C-alpha cells in the first residue's frame with residue numbers, strides 16, 4: 403500500500419515537473435509566432451563554404467608584384483595558416499572547433515523575428531522576417547568571425563592582432579574576442595567614426611584594446627596621408643593600409659579583417675544556417691532575401707546557405723543593398739583591385755570604385771568601402787544576386803518606422819537592409835502579392851544615436867555618387883590586370 407502511494411506520488415511529481423519540449427521542426431504549425439528561437443544544440447557545428455557550389459569559381463587572387471596567383475606562403479606574414487587554408491578551401495563544409503563553438507554559445511543561436519508591427523504599419527500582404535544579429539555582445543554579426551579569427555591565431559601562438567574598423571562594430575568585436583582569448587588588439591579606427599562614436603572607443607578600451615584614429619602618425623601609410631590631407635575623414639581603405647603595415651612590420655602580430663575575405667564570409671554562415679531551420683519552423687521559405695553590403699560578410703552569412711538552394715534550382719531573389727554614396731555593386735566595375743589605399747594588399751577580383759576612393763562621411767561607416775567580397779562579387783556578376791543603392795535619408799526614415807513598430811533601433815548600416823525590406827514589402831502591396839521577405843538586421847544602433855539625432859534635427863544630407871565621379875575614381879585602376 404505504502405509502495406503504491408509512493409509510486410503514485412512519484413508519478414505525480416514527474417508529471418508536474420517534466421516538460422516535453424515540442425519537436426524542433428513543427429512545419430506549418432507556428433504561422434503566427436513572433437519570435438523563433440533555437441536551442442543551443444542547434445548552433446551549426448560546421449561552416450558552409452559556397453565555393454564548392456558556385457557555378458563560376460572566382461578568379462585567383464594575384465600578387466601585385468608578379469601578377470601571378472598568390473599561394474598560402476604569400477599570405478603567411480599577415481594571417482595564421484589555419485585561416486589561410488580556409489581562404490583557399492574547396493570543401494563544402496568546414497568543422498567549427500570546440501573553443502569557437504563555446505564562444506559562439508555566449509549569444510547564439512540568434513532569434514528570427516517576424517516584423518508583424520512593421521507589416522501592419524506598411525499595410526502589406528508580405529510577411530517580413532528578420533534575423534537579429536544585434537544580440538551579440540558587441541551588437542552585430544561581427545563577433546561570429548572575430549572569435550574564430552582570434553582562436554585560429556591563438557592556436558598558432560599569435561598573441562597580438564592589428565585591425566581596422568569603420569563603424570566601430572568590427573573593432574569592438576575583435577577587442578571582445580581578443581579579450582576572450584587573452585590577446586592584445588590594436589585598432590585603427592576611421593577618423594570620422596572615431597569622432598562620431600566615443601562610446602565605441604570606450605567599449606573597445608573596456609575589452610582591453612588599444613585604439614587610434616586613422617590616418618594615424620603610427621604608420622608610414624598614415625603619416626603620408628596626414629601630410630597630404632591633414633583634414634581627411636579617413637576611409638576603410640586607409641585604415642586597412644595601416645593595420646596591414648602594423649602586422650607586416652612586426653613578427654609578433656597578425657592582421658584580422660572584418661569582412662571581404664572568403665574565410666570571414668565562411669564564419670558568418672552560422673547566420674543563414676540557423677535562419678534556414680527557423681524559417682522551416684515558421685513553415686515558410688523566403689521569396690526575397692535582403693541584406694546590406696559593405697564588404698559582404700553579413701549578407702553572405704545570411705544568404706549563402708539559401709543560395710545553395712537557388713544554385714540547385716530554387717526560385718528566390720537575392721538583393722544586396724548599399725549606400726548611393728558608395729555604390730560599389732551598382733556602379734563599380736568588376737576588376738582586379740587593391741583592398742587598401744596604400745596598395746599593400748594582394749589584388750582581388752571584385753566590384754570596386756577604385757582603391758583611392760574616399761566616400762563622403764555618411765553615418766553608415768561600415769558600408770564606406772571601395773571594394774567588395776570576391777565571392778559575393780562573382781555571384782552578382784553571374785546574376786544570382788541583384789544590387790540596389792539607397793540614399794541615407796530614406797534608410798533612416800525606414801529605420802524610424804521600424805523602431806516605432808518593432809522597438810529595435812537599427813545600426814545605420816543595417817538601415818539599408820531595413821529600407822530594402824520596406825521597399826520590397828511596398829512593391830508586394832502594390833502588386834497584391836503575399837511575398838515572404840527575409841532580411842538580416844545585422845546590428846543595433848544604440849552606439850549610433852548621434853546619427854539619429856542629426857537625422858531628426860534635419861541636418862543629415864543625402865549624397866549620390868554621379869557617373870562622372872565614378873569614372874574619375876575608377877582611374878585608379880589604370881594599369882592593373884583585368885579579370
Ligand SMILES: Cc1ncc(COP(=O)(O)O)c(C=O)c1O
Pocket residue numbers: 542543568569570571572660661662694695696697698699700701767768769813815816844845846
Ligand atoms: C552592423 C553592421 N552591418 C553591416 C556592416 C557591413 O559589413 P559587411 O558587409 O561585412 O557585413 C557593418 C560593418 O561594419 C556593420 O557594423
